[in-house]
Amino acid sequence: MSRTAMRASEKDFENARNQLKLLMKDPGNEVKLKLYALYKQATEGPCNTPKPSMLDFINKAKWDAWNALGSLPKETARQNYVDLVSSLSPSSESSSQVKPAAANEKQPGSENIIVTSQDGITKIMFNRPTKKNAITTSMYKEIIHALKAASTDNSAITVFTGNGDYYSSGNDLTNFTDVPPNSIEETAKNASILLREFVDAFIDFPKPLVAVINGPAVGIVVTLLGLFDVVYASDKATFHTPFSELGQSPEGCASYTFPKIMGPAKAAEMLIFGKKLTAGEACARGLVTEVFPESTFQKEVWTRLKAYAKLPTNSLRISKELIRSNEKEKLHAVNAEECTVLQGRWLSEECMNALMNFVSRKSKL
Numbered sequence: 001m002s003r004t005a006m007r008a009s010e011k012d013f014e015n016a017r018n019q020l021k022l023l024m025k026d027p028g029n030e031v032k033l034k035l036y037a038l039y040k041q042a043t044e045g046p047c048n049t050p051k052p053s054m055l056d057f058i059n060k061a062k063w064d065a066w067n068a069l070g071s072l073p074k075e076t077a078r079q080n081y082v083d084l085v086s087s088l089s090p091s092s093e094s095s096s097q098v099k100p101a102a103a104n105e106k107q108p109g110s111e112n113i114i115v116t117s118q119d120g121i122t123k124i125m126f127n128r129p130t131k132k133n134a135i136t137t138s139m140y141k142e143i144i145h146a147l148k149a150a151s152t153d154n155s156a157i158t159v160f161t162g163n164g165d166y167y168s169s170g171n172d173l174t175n176f177t178d179v180p181p182n183s184i185e186e187t188a189k190n191a192s193i194l195l196r197e198f199v200d201a202f203i204d205f206p207k208p209l210v211a212v213i214n215g216p217a218v219g220i221v222v223t224l225l226g227l228f229d230v231v232y233a234s235d236k237a238t239f240h241t242p243f244s245e246l247g248q249s250p251e252g253c254a255s256y257t258f259p260k261i262m263g264p265a266k267a268a269e270m271l272i273f274g275k276k277l278t279a280g281e282a283c284a285r286g287l288v289t290e291v292f293p294e295s296t297f298q299k300e301v302w303t304r305l306k307a308y309a310k311l312p313t314n315s316l317r318i319s320k321e322l323i324r325s326n327e328k329e330k331l332h333a334v335n336a337e338e339c340t341v342l343q344g345r346w347l348s349e350e351c352m353n354a355l356m357n358f359v360s361r362k363s364k365l
């Protein structure tokens with residue numbers, strides 16, 4: 001029997017929806033539009049809403065895609081949706097593929113996160129330079145797996161860095177813009193669960209964690225720095241947490257770590273008012289360990305890290321444990337609280353308007 005002649009059951013449809021959430025790779029806007037249209041057709045039938053205005057780019061594109069399906073029967077739309085999701089989910093695409101690193105071995109997974117291990121250092125690199133290394137849902141999952149693998153591999157230290165001109169522009173703001181209207185609350189809940197697990201992986205990481213900040217850093221990649229042991233920055237790096245502008249609130253335990261690191265007044269300037277810091281300012285506030293001139297940054301930092309990675313591994317772990325262990329319980333509680341607050345923020349009009357402004361500023365989907 002051909003695939004198109006088959007009838008997808010409600011269960012197949014539900015499974016496909018769940019499978020979609022676990023996709024490691026962003027399928028791109030064109031496919032996401034098709035999925036949206038098929039989903040609407042399968043659940044509501046032919047397009048039944050007024051056409052959005054020309055300036056409402058995102059909703060207009062969605063409406064066009066749904067309307068283009070005409071009178072396609074619900075059952076066929078359901079089957080097409082299941083087929084499309086299945087074509088996006090090759091069996092090889094599994095987040096459990098990240099394994100402990102062997103020497104100089106590149107880890108499998110999407111190309112947006114590259115994990116390598118060499119000279120006693122496991123390097124986790126944001127590799128989405130055309131999008132300023134913005135972090136997609138699948139990248140959050142890959143990083144969690146990479147950290148779990150790195151915690152038991154034979155490397156001495158773990159280093160985060162970015163490929164290209166940015167360290168990372170933080171959360172990919174389109175993570176929240178392709179959500180069907182009836183799934184917004186569920187998506188916010190799932191995002192909150194994922195964020196909590198993501199930040200927990202940093203809190204619990206047992207080896208020295210180093211950030212090599214090669215360029216501007218925005219949002220969650222800045223807040224997380226309070227959970228790193230050492231932060232080296234190029235003098236072209238900047239540090240920006242524009243949460244209020246986005247209708248959001250701090251995460252990554254920064255509501256606790258930043259006031260401890262730089263004092264409450266300086267922390268408030270960053271976390272409430274979104275003041276962007278230069279690398280020098282971040283160093284003066286204690287968020288950055290040391291700043292290097294861009295021309296010698298990579299050479300100096302990696303030479304130093306390779307030397308550190310030769311130190312006795314158990315001693316490194318034990319010293320980190322002594323420095324951090326008293327705080328762990330508190331950090332987990334702070335993380336839980338921040339995720340709960342953010343879940344509410346994501347459903348707010350302020351946040352939705354900010355996200356729409358970002359996505360529509362270049363007429364993108």
Ligand SMILES: CCCCCCCCCCC/C=C/C(=O)SCCNC(=O)CCNC(=O)[C@H](O)C(C)(C)COP(=O)(O)OP(=O)(O)OC[C@H]1O[C@@H](n2cnc3c(N)ncnc32)[C@H](O)[C@@H]1OP(=O)(O)O
Binds near residue numbers: 135140190
């Ligand atoms: C079930 C759902 C799961 C959800 C997952 C969990 C969610 C956890 C959320 C945790 C909370 C995190 C909060 C944050 O990180 S807040 C910070 C968010 N980031 C930003 O606000 C930055 C937005 N970007 C910009 O302001 C500018 O792009 C930037 C200043 C970074 C660069 O400007 P520039 O003009 O130099 O370059 P472009 O704007 O042209 O950027 C080039 C392309 O990259 C795209 N881009 C950049 N940043 C992002 C981003 N954060 N999200 C999505 N896309 C991004 C940009 O659109 C350009 O793309 P195109 O070339 O296609 O136009």
